[in-house]
Amino acid sequence: MNTNLTFDFTVNKETNTVHVKKEFAAGLALVWDAYTKPELLDQWWGPKPWFTKTKSMEFIEGGRRLYAMCGPEGQEHWALADFTSISPKTNFKFLSGFCDKDGNINKEMPRSVWNIDFVDKENTTFVDIAIKHETLANLEQLLVMGFKEGFTIALNGLDKLFANT
Template identity: 45%
Template structure:
């Protein structure tokens, strides 16, 4: 895992443009998914303390992404992306506009033309972003209102989301033997729930016990964990009946998580071989909704995530030796 990631932000006033080069500690497939899947985009796109919420997304040439950025006072600022050209896992371009909730463009704000180019480099992926503005005045206004700072925070949101969700899973698996786990998400009540389950099933926590968001090592790659989040549960494992494993985590809204009934539980299968991981993923996901294709992750696992055709959420997680 690379410790120092490329981040270059350049303003070109002669061309009325901004160029951003940003490196991520993930493979191309995962980074592309993070930029083009609305469920994942809603987790990181808006700079804190704003939240992002997608109304509709049709990711195809001629399609549109309609979303709102919601302020701490629940004020909704609507935007839309009209997709122009898409080359799968290579690049996509779109026109970005402020609008109303129905996608009607606001004439008060100038639009911008975005081109995002993705390239894989060893264990990392670089996204090269060019944003073209209509005039120098429009460019200067965007810079003046803090676009660089806000976009930097969004990139850090994505880093932090990936790290908090996946990094410690490798450390918690104490055996290479195949197992099936249920992965539960809570809105700050993970500790309360798991202490209750522990009492009912009369078992003990395994792995590293209760791990909290405050246990994530400090790093210049992401912003500090807020005090109100540090005591929340990052990861916990508890054997129940028949040695079935319950895993759990808090999904704090302060970090951009949107928890609803239906996305708060996954069945997590940890097979013994990479081939079995592929077989399970390919067969279970038929006619379903793939949110993360199987790929080698920076945290040492071969991982994928999807909902099957019946709406059941699954994770396939093979730990590379």
């Protein structure tokens, strides 16, 4: 496995944005599928020992993914991704937020706008993720909840998934 792949996680408190740049040792089609197909998302979108289970997903503009982050002791934390823009194998955007198991948004928790770009680099694929929060307080709340650590673990799990395909 190539260990010299790009990984950068930065927080810009002036723009309330998290920026994650990650290079994967896999082709563009496979990386795109890993981000857009529920059967693959559920294999890595969550920091182990946590995992996700998708209740429903319609990957189209105006569609959504409703899923639970499941803990090792049976905990379930529900989340929703509302897809706002899709350019196949290049980019997609969604509005992310916490919700209940029926997809009703938890208004006590912040939502964020995700913009994910995919770039084919011949033998690798570069993924550039910008996560914009409405306020600095919302950004800081997510960071205190362990977002950086959890998302880093999840992305490392995606590396493992690609190594096994």
